Amino acid sequence: MTDIPQLTLNDGFKLPQLGIGVWQIDDATTPGVVSTAVELGIRLIDGAFIYGNEASMGEGIRQSPIPREGLFVTSKVWNANQGHAAAHNAIEDSLNRIGLDYLDLVLIHWPCPKRDQYVETWRALIEARDAGKVRSIGVSNFNPDHLDRLIAETAVTPAVNQIEINPRFQNADLRATNDARGIVTQAWTPLGNSKSFDAPVIRAAAKRTGTSPAQVILRWHLQLGHSVIPRSTKRTHLTSNLDILNFHLSDTEMAALATLNADNRCGPDPITFEAD
Numbered sequence: 001m002t003d004i005p006q007l008t009l010n011d012g013f014k015l016p017q018l019g020i021g022v023w024q025i026d027d028a029t030t031p032g033v034v035s036t037a038v039e040l041g042i043r044l045i046d047g048a049f050i051y052g053n054e055a056s057m058g059e060g061i062r063q064s065p066i067p068r069e070g071l072f073v074t075s076k077v078w079n080a081n082q083g084h085a086a087a088h089n090a091i092e093d094s095l096n097r098i099g100l101d102y103l104d105l106v107l108i109h110w111p112c113p114k115r116d117q118y119v120e121t122w123r124a125l126i127e128a129r130d131a132g133k134v135r136s137i138g139v140s141n142f143n144p145d146h147l148d149r150l151i152a153e154t155a156v157t158p159a160v161n162q163i164e165i166n167p168r169f170q171n172a173d174l175r176a177t178n179d180a181r182g183i184v185t186q187a188w189t190p191l192g193n194s195k196s197f198d199a200p201v202i203r204a205a206a207k208r209t210g211t212s213p214a215q216v217i218l219r220w221h222l223q224l225g226h227s228v229i230p231r232s233t234k235r236t237h238l239t240s241n242l243d244i245l246n247f248h249l250s251d252t253e254m255a256a257l258a259t260l261n262a263d264n265r266c267g268p269d270p271i272t273f274e275a276d
């Protein structure tokens with residue numbers, strides 16, 4: 001297998017461009033999925049408090065054939081844990097549940113603008129980073145105004161903004177916003193609930209390259225230059241999702257995929273999402 005490319009974050013740490021997300025994987029399944037993914041070559045594991053499986057994700061990490069230092073482990077501070085003290089506690093609790101003494105990346109999961117606590121939450125992340133509990137800090141689902149407020153009020157730019165990106169919701173303006181601020185973009189729900197698998201441009205690219213629609217979509221993400229964290233519980237899918245490093249989409253195919261954007265989200269809108 002070709003090595004997975006790494007992206008350099010604005011704090012100097014390296015983020016694997018391709019990883020696995022563990023949302024909606026139950027506790028019984030998570031350890032096997034994580035350890036299989038690592039055995040196959042995945043090094044980036046994207047978790048979160050709200051996924052409810054941090055402990056079993058940690059179990060998978062311990063069962064995996066790679067020492068912890070070789071892995072890149074992410075968690076996220078959930079909406080109900082925003083606020084300075086609550087965020088500190090949330091990071092400590094995630095570390096304890098996963099069974100690690102540091103996380104590679106912690107993100108504020110959603111901005112929750114009505115709560116208006118993301119700046120003080122961000123200060124807690126900065127302190128956790130400075131205390132060595134977290135290597136890199138970032139955000140998720142932050143719009144340009146949320147990013148600019150964090151930067152203006154704390155002078156610390158997030159290393160990562162994890163946002164929804166898939167063929168039907170390409171989020172090009174927000175990707176450009178991240179780029180302009182030196183923030184690495186990471187794509188969630190990268191396969192877009194399979195809704196574009198039958199699009200003729202994807203079918204044609206899959207046929208030409210001898211790959212599957214999912215592989216074409218993941219390759220499209222890599223060629224756009226951001227990080228991507230597809231989820232799968234199946235060994236066959238984990239294997240094929242990794243097997244996207246040895247083919248290339250042409251400029252024409254990339255341009256054709258760009259036309260699939262319909263500004264159609266799979267997930268919630270960060271402006272209104274405030275769930276506890």
Ligand SMILES: NC(=O)c1ccc[n+]([C@@H]2O[C@H](COP(=O)([O-])OP(=O)(O)OC[C@H]3O[C@@H](n4cnc5c(N)ncnc54)[C@H](OP(=O)(O)O)[C@@H]3O)[C@@H](O)[C@H]2O)c1
Nearest residue numbers: 021022023046140188189190191192214230231232233237
């Ligand atoms: N920050 C946020 O707000 C946020 C929001 C949503 C998600 N996320 C993160 O992003 C990760 C990925 O997003 P997601 O889980 O929503 O969706 P996804 O990765 O786009 O899609 C997962 C679905 O695609 C299927 N799949 C995977 N590989 C496939 C393949 N090669 N061929 C066909 N089907 C395939 C999986 O089924 P099988 O299991 O059967 O393979 C699963 O049903 C999450 O796990 C989570 O870590 C973050």
